Amino acid sequence: MLKTFPKGGLHVPDNKLSEKEAIQSINLPKTVQIPIAQHIGAPAKIIVERNDKVRTGQVIAKSSGFISANIHSPVTGTVTKIDTFLDSSGYKNPMVSIRVEEDNWIEEVDLSTEVNSEITVSKEEILQRIQNAGIVGLGGATFPSHIKLMVPEHAKAPEILLINGVECEPYLTADHRLMLEKPDEIIIGVQILMKALGVSRAAIGIENNKKDAIKILSERIKNIKGIEIVPLKVKYPQGGEKQLIKAIIKKEVPAGKLPLEVGAVVYNVGTTFAVYEAVQKNKPLIERVVTVTGKSLVKPSNFWVRIGTPIEHLLQAVGGVPENTGKIINGGPMMGKALKDYTVPVTKGTSGILLIPKEKSNRRPMQPCVRCAKCVDVCPMGLEPFLLMALSDNKLVERSKDDNILSCIECGSCSYICPSSRPLLDYIRLGKADVNKFLKSQKDGK
């Protein structure tokens, strides 16, 4: 019996069209636009000026504040503009635009492709390197990675490191391909993180539809103590942080608390690979794997993409946008967001680009709620989405807070399952924003 989380969840057709496609490099675009807010927390502070020459890997924006991350130039070239551009949020935000000239890395970076398996650096040095490399959670939440390693003094000591290789989001194959192609690096990354956290146990959770990845990683960990591979049942949203913890160590993270409360720290496999590169090769986070997929594409592919590359460039690489495309989604079909424009850049949180044909892209009209409670059944957090939607619509902020609206992980299962096509998640997001605003005003008031 495979492990999984007990509450809710649903089975979505996984449509992993690009799982057999090796990760390809993509040629550099003519210009890159690098948003300075690619992570949760304070936006980085730009330290370059117009007409400055920058080299690949050079810091162009410094972390400003406790929760923040450095941003590096992904190319060598000239800064042409520092202005606001449209990004995947649908709004214009400050970005640094760089004209690409060549790809000349800064000297400190070890560009060799050999696997460096010896972990020589100290705990503090690991933390420092991860922070300098601007690593954030590549699973999508983009939370700065070094903060998870800084365990507060009074907090519980971490017991287990969990690596999230679930990739439950349909269509996306970026993490899957990475596990197949860079298994050694990922295992070393896990060991680095174990050392930094001071834990002796680690578990890599992989959904059972990636049997080849489970096999490859299991072979690699044969002689390593403390790491285990946990095959997980294929169920959405198995890759949610709290769902993964519940599935593997059978503990529930209390509402509003961090995973550390139950002694777990969770990293995505992509992040683990980035940690390996940062610590062993001194390489900052300037590229990531992006899946470009969709049923209408001739060849859905996985690419190594530099941060800041326009999505247009990726679409050209897969042979252009097919005519009947209705929506282009940044991310997967469940949690992703339709893009307003193709010119927006790839950021640290972009895991895939999905093209949906016109006939499937439109929402069905909203019908009245029939009280079937399917949304309650599928909610992996045990919430009542239909109720939260009503509360949010009626601006009952305090009640929605009491009904734990903030525990919602925005997985979209409720909106997916609703037979009346009600925009449950949209209203819950609105309610969450209102509750956060209310809590902030209360805090400020005191």
Add this chain to the structure above:
Amino acid sequence: MTDAILYTVGSLSGLGLVSAFVLFVVASKFKVYENPKIGQVEEMLPNSNCGGCGLPGCRPFAEALVEREDISDLFCPVGGNDVMKSISTFLGKDVAEKDPMVAVLRCNGTCEARPKVNTYDGAKSCKISAMTFAGDTGCDFGCDGHGDCVAVCDFDALYMDPVTHLPVVITDNCTACNACVLECPKNLFELRPKKKKDLKIYVACMNEDKAGIARKACSHACIACNKCVDVCPKDAITIENNVAYIHADLCTLCRKCAPVCPTNAIIETGFPPKKEKTEVAPAKVSTIEELKLN
């Protein structure tokens, strides 16, 4: 027989007396004194419970009026000066006098002026749409047109124009309760003095983009060309973040600015049609280059 009747009457009367005594003690012990003026003041108020005064409803407002010593910062926008004056004479306290205000929509991005660049098919709510993206037109600052303001208006003072997809304020119904101002996620509503006969001149644009981008997105966008600033004799117009703003307290309604606006972003209401220059110049300018030459 008579014993039973006497016994019943006696015991019930005794029970009644004891209860009356208990109730009397409790009532006098836990008596809450309430100023009778509160009820009377509440009667004078419009009782629409709109929250326009900043307090949760008319009763709390009446309490505040009666209990606070200085009530010069309290004002009922719905009742206006008449109601406040009668309350002032009733309570013997000074109240503030304010010009009647009315809400205006600072966006004139009609469907013609502001073509759609993509389609939004999510929940029909401006707030949700604004959380998702900047809007389905090229303008990031304009009206989304899902009618959150219409839904929030307690006085039937707003309706959606089916042609332009913009909300329209019915000036006679608007009580300046501020609900739409707070509701609009794009912050497009503003309260402006109503003045006599509803004479108003205001800039109906909030687009903070640079001229070229703004003009491309909407033909009624303010392009911060400074023409209105130059022509204004009272220095009542300032430009901030690429948008002109007419300060109502300085504006004398001389109507010099509206005709010079190359994009028709300045709106006049309530004026009789001008005799000589009746036509407000339509947006002749087609490109930004031409604009700069002018």
